[in-house]
Amino acid sequence: MIPSYQLLKSQISRLGLALLLPISFVGTVALSTQIQPAIAQPGGNRPLTIRSDVQEYDAKTQVITARGNVQMLYPARQIQATSAQAQYFSKERRIDFSGNVYILQQGTNSIRAEKVTYLIDEGKFIALPQSNRQVESIYMIEDSPTRQTTKPAPKTPSLKRSN
Secondary structure: OOOHHHHHHHHHHHHHHHHHHHHHHHHHHHHHHHOOOEEEOOOOOOOEEEEOOEEEEEOOOOEEEEEEEEEEEEHHHOEEEEEEEEEEEOOOOEEEEEEEEEEEEOOOEEEEEEEEEEEOOOOEEEEEOOOOOOOEEEOOOOOOOOOOOOOOOOOOOOOOOOO
16 A cells, blocks of 8 residues: 555646646747747838847847858848858848858849858948859849840951961
């Protein structure tokens, strides 16, 4: 026969587990719905969203560092970016991307580089390649039918062989 104090202790343990499991589940669900990606909102409520595996915020310097599968979305400027790491300098209004950076602007223009700095106020990108490589930019240029020239394009000169 089990002593009554051990029986009571066993029942209290079961009751505690029965209460803790639902509470911890509800707490996990509540926290996961409250955690959101870092959003920088310059004047005019124009969100800039950064998603990544890990993010750190330094309140003193006001710098957000995002690492691992970084994705940035800035709809107001039609910019999407991916990289290994990004740092948002809120005081300087600058974003530094590094590690296999790909930026898509207006759905068609793109930049590939190892490092890219985006100056938010100037709307300017500064791209740097990996050593012994080059930056690649692709821009879609629309030919306007109203801008036809009267002169035909010059002919390509033929190559002369030297013996």
